[in-house]
Amino acid sequence: VAGQTPNTTTQNHQSRLTWSRGFSPATTADFTVGFDRVGSMLLPDESAFGAWVRFGNELTSLGPAGRFPVDRAQNQFRYAARAKHIRGKHSLTFGFELTRRQVNGAEFQDHRGRFIFRRNFGNDALTNVRLGLPSSYTIAIGGVHRGFRVWLPNLYIGDSWKATKNLTLSLGARWEPRPKPTEVNGLTEMPYSSDLNNLAPRFGFA
Helix, strand or coil, X not given: CCCCCCEEEEEEEEEEEEEEEEEECCEEEEXXXXXXXXXXXXXXXXXCCCCEEEXXXXXXXXXXXXXXXXXXXXXXXXXXXXXXXXXXXXXXXXXXXXXXXXXXXXXXXXXXXXXXCCCECCECHHHHHHHCCCCEEECCCCCCEEEEEEEEEEEEEEEEEEEECCEEEEEEEEECCECCCEECCCCCCCXXXXXCCCEEEEEEEC
């Protein structure tokens, strides 16, 4: 059916800046900042019906689903540092990453309206379409713009230890808490709390 598939436009931008420093023959470090942006726009086709029209199981619906249009942009600001130090048979690595994620946009649900025609009123769905007798009509109102924010940190430490001539042990740990996101205007409350106990040990050998 014409107008059932939305038109999609996606734009993606990425940038990175890294500074590397050797403090000594045994100690090096990297510092990185980055910015990523993905923008998505999903619009109903120009030939689409103004409302979403459904006909039960008898016919294919007219127009794209009620969740369109969608206008969304996601920004990620990333900061990271890593240091490496060689001491004897140990190669120590430690660092952190900190990401600030922003999701801004508008997502609609039945703001264009939705008609549903079913087998009802003593008629089949097609007859009800011809007679203009919908079983239901739904339309949503109100603001749909939201701006969600969250910090995503993680810390890690590792050691590659050459225990013997033929054995290397790899040891490490990573802490990756997941704070609760927030909406900048307080319009949406997340139905869960922060998850701060994500500690992952690591062990390997070669």
